[in-house]
Amino acid sequence: MTEVGAECERVAxxxxxxxxxxxGQLAAMTALARGRDALVVMPTGGGKSAIYQVPALLLPGPTVVVSPLIALQRDQVEALRERDEEAVSLDAGTPAGERRTTFESLRAGETEFLFCAPEQLAKPDVVRDLAAAGPSLLVVDEAHLISSWGHDFRPDYLRLGAVAEALGRPPIAALTATAAPPVRAEITERLGLRDPMEIVQGFDRPNISLSVRRMLDDPAPDIVATVREETGPGIVYTAVRKQTHRLSDLLTDAGVRAAPYHAGLRRAERDDVHGRFMAGDLDVVVATSAFGMGIDKPDVRFVLHAEVPGSPDAYYQEIGRAGRDGDPARAVLFYRPEDLGLQRYFTASVPDLETLTEVAQAVAEAGAGTDRKTLSTRTGLSPRRLTLLLDLLERTGAVRLSARRIEPAPDAPAPGTAADRARRLAERRRDVERTRLEMMRHYAETDDCRRRFLLGYFGEQLTDPCGNCDTCLAGTPERRQEETGPFPPHARVQHRTWGPGEVIQRGEDRLTVLFDTAGYRELQLDAVLEQHLLTETSPS
Structure with a gap:
């Protein structure tokens, strides 16, 4: 063991x-302590917090932790203070005097950990004050949100790469519980990670039973009946806010202590529901995807989905909140094919050419540069919307973004050309998102082992059926022989239309391939071989 590794073990x-x-913990800790970036994918409760806390205590200078939820930030601050570590959180409600004291404490070396949401780092004065404190480590928790472009998109995650540069480019720890290969690649690209140590551990949660119930009508009565059969707390996920109230009322009428949760509630209401659930005063939270991120409640016994989620990424993230104590838990998806239309609606939006051109033109006319507030006022766009459009334009080479300024990129294309390229990028992104939804449909409709399907999506191969899902209990999956022949898992391939990709799963009669620009596609193996649709470009 190296000297740095031994020191990490001692501090831990x-x-x-x-x-x-x-x-995986020690390898990631050691990399960060040596000044190397790290991308860590581990289940919640798997020790991700320790991975940054240990090197934070070894490196001189404070640690900035970006976390999406205020409630989660407060939990982490409290846990650190219980161990006599100085930690603070910063949010929109922090009084000005407390902010000044916080930054003075950071500069003086009296406080080691600062927790904040990415929206706080969109403020130039916050970035300036943090940079003056000389942070030694930047932690991005729930890093998969960099790749979440749905209705719950957090655009300020896209700016964290520029924020890191403004802070003096400390080592970056990107942490998440769920990230398929393309998401990991996007995290690396967007954060500007440099030769990161990549640790991917433990996608499999064998204590969670998996099942799908095909529904013809409203699943609400079945959901209520299922909840009443359960013992212990649980979460019911639904895609729209109105349903959280309806299902919560139905459960309450059935004698279940339930409450709704979604982003449209006042912060005090959300905090109240969160606190009551963590304290055991609620049996069930009926929520949109806004609830549960980073919630480390070990005894959640079930997670139900009233509608199909938008991707296996989102589904696995949400069901992973069950059974963190290692005891048996259940994940049930109530599936109606018509519900796929709602998720398609969520991924349908693509920026219009006129708005993209207007933003590109405004940046070009700014010459020496402008700031986001001025640009937002000029274009009439919300900060959230503007951030998304600027990200697209940056990727076309039209604009250059930093934590404080927006300026035309050298040799930028004309605004109309940039807008056209940006729109094509957005369309391609939408199409990839729809292939993820198609993979979710395959999961719901497969008669193969459901766990094998999910693990394969994330790049882990499972030969034997898991024995703990509804298809296994029905006896429909079969043990797979070790596949031989062309196109093994992880092989790089080339398709005549869809271009380069990587084989994610290889079954007896079909391949699942993740194409770099076309997303996930399922191909019949016979057709691939007979029509020479794929060429293997590298060994697995």
Whole structure:
């Protein structure tokens, strides 16, 4: 073991009380302590917090932790303070005097950890004050949100690469519980990670039973009946806010202590529901995807989905909130094919050419540069909308973004040309998102082992059926022989139309391929071989 690794083990033992580190933890800690970036994919409860806390205590200078939820930030601050570590959180409600004291404490070396949402780092004065404190580590929690472009998109995650540069480019720790290969690649690109140590551990959660119930009518009565059969707390996910209230009322009428949760509620209401659920005063939270991120409640016994989610990424993230104590838990998807239309609606939006051209023109006319507030006022666009459009234009080479300024890129294309390229990028992104939804449909309709399907999507191969899903209990999956022949998992391939890609799964009669620009596609193996649709370009 290296000297740095031994020092990480010592700090983990003395400061955090960790005598046995889990697989991957020490490698990630050591990389960060040496100044190397790290991308860590581990289940919640798998020890991701320790991965940044140990090097934070070894490196000189404070640690900035970007976390999407205020409630989660407060939980982490409280946990650190219980171990006599100085930690603070910063949000929109922090008084000006407290902000000044916080930054003074960071500069003086009296506070090690600062937690904040990405929206706080959109403020130039916050970035300036943090840079003056000389942070030694930037932690991006729930890093998969960089790749989430749906209705719950957090655009300020896209700016964190520029924020890191403005902070003096400390080592970056990107942490998430769920990230398929393309999401990991996008995290690396968007954050500007430099030769990151990539640790991917433990996608499989064998204690969670998986099942799908095909529904012809409203699933609400079945959901209520299922909840009443359960013991212990649980979460019911639904795609729209109105349904959270309806299902919560139905459960309450059935004698279940339930409450709705969605982003449209006042912050005090959301905090109240979160606190009651964590304290055991609620049996069920009926929520949109706004609830649960980073919630480390070990005894959640079930997660139900009233509609199909938009991707296996979102589904696995949400069901992973069950059974974190290792005891048996259930994940049930109530599936109606017509519900796929709602998710297609969520991915349908593409920026119009006129608005993209207007933004590109405004940046070009600014010459020496402008700031986001001025540009938002000039274009009449909300900060959220503007951030998304600027990201697209940056990727076309039209604009150059930093934490404080927006300026035309050298040799920028004409605004109309840039807008056309940006729209094509957005269309391609939409099409890829729809292939993820198609993979979710395959999961709901497969008669193969559901766990094998999900793990394959994330790049892990499972030969034997899991024995803990409804298809396994029905006896429909079969043990797969070790596949031989062309196109094994992880092989790089080339398609005549869809271009380069990587084989994600290889079954007896079909391939699932993730194409770089066309997303996930399922191909019949016989057709691939007979028509020479794929060429293997590298060994697996």
């Amino acid at each position: 033992r003395q400061a955090l009380g960790l005598t046995d580190l889990r697989p």
